[in-house]
Amino acid sequence: MIRKCTADDFERIYEIINNAAQVYKGLIPVEYWKEPYMSRDELREELDDDIEMWGYEEDGELVGVMGIQHSKNVTLTRHAYVCTSRQNHGIGGKLLSHLRKLTSEPILIATWSNAVWAVQFYEKHGFRLLSREEGDLLQRKYWSSPEVKIYASVVLGDERWFDFQTR
Numbered sequence: 698m699i700r701k702c703t704a705d706d707f708e709r710i711y712e713i714i715n716n717a718a719q720v721y722k723g724l725i726p727v728e729y730w731k732e733p734y735m736s737r738d739e740l741r742e743e744l745d746d747d748i749e750m751w752g753y754e755e756d757g758e759l760v761g762v763m764g765i766q767h768s769k770n771v772t773l774t775r776h777a778y779v780c781t782s783r784q785n786h787g788i789g790g791k792l793l794s795h796l797r798k799l800t801s802e803p804i805l806i807a808t809w810s811n812a813v814w815a816v817q818f819y820e821k822h823g824f825r826l827l828s829r830e831e832g833d834l835l836q837r838k839y840w841s842s843p844e845v846k847i848y849a850s851v852v853l854g855d856e857r858w859f860d861f862q863t864r
């Protein structure tokens with residue numbers, strides 16, 4: 698079941714993110730790796746920043762989360778995480794399909810460039826990688842990421858983004 702997260706889900710969202718983010722260890726810039734990967738304060742700040750989180754529930758427990766955030770004239774997909782033990786069972790795909798129905802705006806996603814599985818996951822769902830130059834420009838425009846994160850990340854856009862560009 699997919700449902701919108703509430704304030705009561707905070708602790709579970711925190712657990713899922715930090716469980717799934719273990720895969721980043723040794724892969725992302727050292728200055729970005731810490732344990733937990735995202736502290737409660739950071740998560741609180743993110744959620745206060747108008748990110749709407751959705752969750753996938755199994756047997757009464759959230760096992761995956763994904764957020765959307767409106768930014769200027771696009772929608773960003775943020776914080777996509779499925780518990781390690783439940784990855785590769787289609788949960789991320791179901792969450793992504795659900796979120797895509799919630800907006801008519803073009804969707805952009807930024808992910809660590811070394812996270813090849815995540816890039817493949819989005820490509821499987823029709824997203825396409827943007828050039829390094831465009832990705833960097835868009836991260837500065839739509840996200841508030843520090844330069845070190847921009848440098849180590851790539852941006853993917855959905856079909857609507859590419860249609861929007863050719864109009």
Ligand SMILES: CC(C)(COP(=O)(O)OP(=O)(O)OC[C@H]1O[C@@H](n2cnc3c(N)ncnc32)[C@H](O)[C@@H]1OP(=O)(O)O)[C@@H](O)C(=O)NCCC(=O)NCCS
Binds near residue numbers: 817
């Ligand atoms: C990326 C993520 C959200 C996808 O959710 P999921 O439920 O595992 O994905 P699905 O089962 O719907 O889709 C599986 C596809 O995703 C990719 N994928 C997901 N996990 C993978 C893994 N551990 N290794 C390789 N490919 C993986 C593959 O393309 C796979 O397709 P395939 O089955 O044809 O090989 C999840 O794997 C995750 O939380 N990863 C760690 C955190 C992360 O990278 N988040 C993305 C931040 S933008």
